Amino acid sequence: MEFSSEKSALQIARAAYQPKLPKALRGALKAVEGEPTQSVADQEEIQKLFPNTYGMPYIKFEPVKGENQTATLNVGVILSGGQAPGGHNVISGLFDGLKKLNPANKLYGFILGPGGLVEHNYMELTADIIDEYRNTGGFDIIGSGRTKLEKKEQFDKGLEILQALDIKALVIIGGDDSNTNACVLAEYYKAIGAGVQVIGCPKTIDGDLKNSEIETSFGFDTATKVYSEVIGNIMRDCNSAKKYWHFIKLMGRSASHVTLECALQTHPNITLIGEEVEAKNQTLDDIVTYIAEAVTDRANLGMNYGVVLVPEGLIEFIPAIKKLIAELNDMLAANQADFELVADDKKISYILKHLSEENAAIFRSLPESVSRQLALERDPHGNVQVSLIETEQLLAEMVGKKLAEWKRDGIYTGKFATQHHFFGYEGRCAAPSNFDADYCYSLGYNASMLIAAGKTGYMSSIKNTSKPVDEWIAGGIPITMMMNMEKRNGEMKPVIRKALVELKGVPYKFFVRKRTEWARNTSFVYPGPIQYFGPTEVCDRPTITLQLEHQKDA
Numbered sequence: 001m002e003f004s005s006e007k008s009a010l011q012i013a014r015a016a017y018q019p020k021l022p023k024a025l026r027g028a029l030k031a032v033e034g035e036p037t038q039s040v041a042d043q044e045e046i047q048k049l050f051p052n053t054y055g056m057p058y059i060k061f062e063p064v065k066g067e068n069q070t071a072t073l074n075v076g077v078i079l080s081g082g083q084a085p086g087g088h089n090v091i092s093g094l095f096d097g098l099k100k101l102n103p104a105n106k107l108y109g110f111i112l113g114p115g116g117l118v119e120h121n122y123m124e125l126t127a128d129i130i131d132e133y134r135n136t137g138g139f140d141i142i143g144s145g146r147t148k149l150e151k152k153e154q155f156d157k158g159l160e161i162l163q164a165l166d167i168k169a170l171v172i173i174g175g176d177d178s179n180t181n182a183c184v185l186a187e188y189y190k191a192i193g194a195g196v197q198v199i200g201c202p203k204t205i206d207g208d209l210k211n212s213e214i215e216t217s218f219g220f221d222t223a224t225k226v227y228s229e230v231i232g233n234i235m236r237d238c239n240s241a242k243k244y245w246h247f248i249k250l251m252g253r254s255a256s257h258v259t260l261e262c263a264l265q266t267h268p269n270i271t272l273i274g275e276e277v278e279a280k281n282q283t284l285d286d287i288v289t290y291i292a293e294a295v296t297d298r299a300n301l302g303m304n305y306g307v308v309l310v311p312e313g314l315i316e317f318i319p320a321i322k323k324l325i326a327e328l329n330d331m332l333a334a335n336q337a338d339f340e341l342v343a344d345d346k347k348i349s350y351i352l353k354h355l356s357e358e359n360a361a362i363f364r365s366l367p368e369s370v371s372r373q374l375a376l377e378r379d380p381h382g383n384v385q386v387s388l389i390e391t392e393q394l395l396a397e398m399v400g401k402k403l404a405e406w407k408r409d410g411i412y413t414g415k416f417a418t419q420h421h422f423f424g425y426e427g428r429c430a431a432p433s434n435f436d437a438d439y440c441y442s443l444g445y446n447a448s449m450l451i452a453a454g455k456t457g458y459m460s461s462i463k464n465t466s467k468p469v470d471e472w473i474a475g476g477i478p479i480t481m482m483m484n485m486e487k488r489n490g491e492m493k494p495v496i497r498k499a500l501v502e503l504k505g506v507p508y509k510f511f512v513r514k515r516t517e518w519a520r521n522t523s524f525v526y527p528g529p530i531q532y533f534g535p536t537e538v539c540d541r542p543t544i545t546l547q548l549e550h551q552k553d554a
């Protein structure tokens with residue numbers, strides 16, 4: 001056996017993995033048009049804003065005899081936003097698809113996200129480079145960034161380099177915000193007759209970019225499997241020493257899909273779902289009481305240990321805090337120039353002076369770590385940076401205080417020692433699971449076929465993904481179809497509607513049926529690490545969310 005110090009044994013074995021493609025993408029194909037589409041809401045406004053790309057039909061690819069060939073074509077690709085496992089496979093699928101269409105086709109990568117397009121920072125992605133990155137995690141092939149593409153000057157500056165490189169199509173691999181920008185760019189380039197097509201690919205570990213045509217965003221499968229592995233390890237530790245309550249915060253920005261999937265995989269004692277907190281109009285104190293009661297119940301059964309899963313966006317779902325954030329966003333957008341000049345130690349008092357009385361009172365009542373974070377800068381898309389709020393620690397402390405009060409009142413007699421964890425970055429760059437490796441490769445390959453079919457303003461769509469790859473359905477969905485109007489930075493904007501956890505959906509209902517049993521008993525499940533080689537039921541299993549969503553009655 002040869003020893004290599006440059007690469008791990010798994011990296012070497014994994015480089016040889018040939019991702020599977022759905023039947024429709026394996027040979028020549030034709031694009032079959034379906035019904036014209038409508039946006040999910042605010043149809044009139046969206047149509048007005050996207051006169052050239054609104055209402056386009058669904059596309060489905062069907063196999064035909066013969067070959068698909070194009071005249072020489074140069075294509076650009078951008079990785080946008082947070083890393084998600086499988087990005088390299090989208091690019092390698094896109095590369096292979098383009099080369100199959102015409103070996104002279106070229107692929108250029110823009111460096112460090114959308115900023116690379118505006119700053120003319122790019123590289124040609126050759127076969128040697130692509131081969132180095134097949135089936136690997138990360139976005140390091142060209143890097144990623146969060147520059148928001150929204151201004152005409154940026155689009156025009158981007159067009160200069162696209163024209164200089166004779167690029168006829170641009171693929172933007174990103175989440176809901178980046179694909180919203182892809183759609184705006186597609187519309188603009190079409191309106192001015194720039195001759196550049198724009199195609200999106202659904203990326204994000206958060207799992208919140210999905211709808212009837214996009215069943216899951218890539219990276220969700222791998223990231224939730226990585227988190228579930230470590231949650232399972234913590235559960236074993238917890239069940240061995242029986243002395244700690246572990247508070248685990250999980251990434252996922254606003255939506256609680258990651259937390260729900262990890263709960264379905266591991267059966268923790270307590271799982272908080274942000275969307276439920278909002279629907280029940282709960283306060284921070286309601287949440288703390290709910291956890292303290294479950295801790296007390298287990299203590300009464302002699303179990304002073306357990307595991308709590310907390311979605312990172314929880315804070316934003318508490319209705320009173322949501323209202324506060326909305327006013328903060330409007331106020332900060334309206335006073336941006338002023339606010340930037342305020343010294344850091346005066347920012348909180350500036351905010352308090354400019355908020356309504358009701359929201360100022362809520363702001364004052366928050367623990368300082370939370371209010372400070374809410375007052376700080378947003379990301380370029382105007383989002384509160386929830387990953388920086390230490391909710392897991394905050395909840396553990398507040399539950400501790402409540403239990404101490406209950407102890408004094410004789411309601412609680414147990415012991416409460418805690419550990420905190422935050423899992424997010426650990427899962428975003430893992431080597432893609434077989435599901436993500438195949439799904440991403442198919443999304444990229446499919447994007448090249450949408451380009452060959454002359455489409456723009458479409459998102460690459462691979463459906464029927466709870467079934468074996470052979471049965472996956474390939475096609476495209478107009479991005480305008482996913483849009484509605486929402487307030488961003490104080491203004492109404494067309495954006496892709498974020499998919500939150502559906503409280504009427506099968507995965508959530510399944511969890512609700514089980515959670516009382518998981519709270520009182522120790523029903524932990526230990527999923528173990530992702531397996532790349534071995535029996536298909538271990539290696540190729542999609543997420544439980546996807547399986548339940550496609551099962552009629554769970």
Ligand code: FBP
Pocket residue numbers: 080081082083084175176203204205206251252253312386387424428
């Ligand atoms: P995307 O929406 O860009 O895919 O981001 C995913 C995410 O990992 C969120 O879960 C998290 O809140 C955020 O990125 C963290 O941002 P950053 O990468 O800038 O630290």
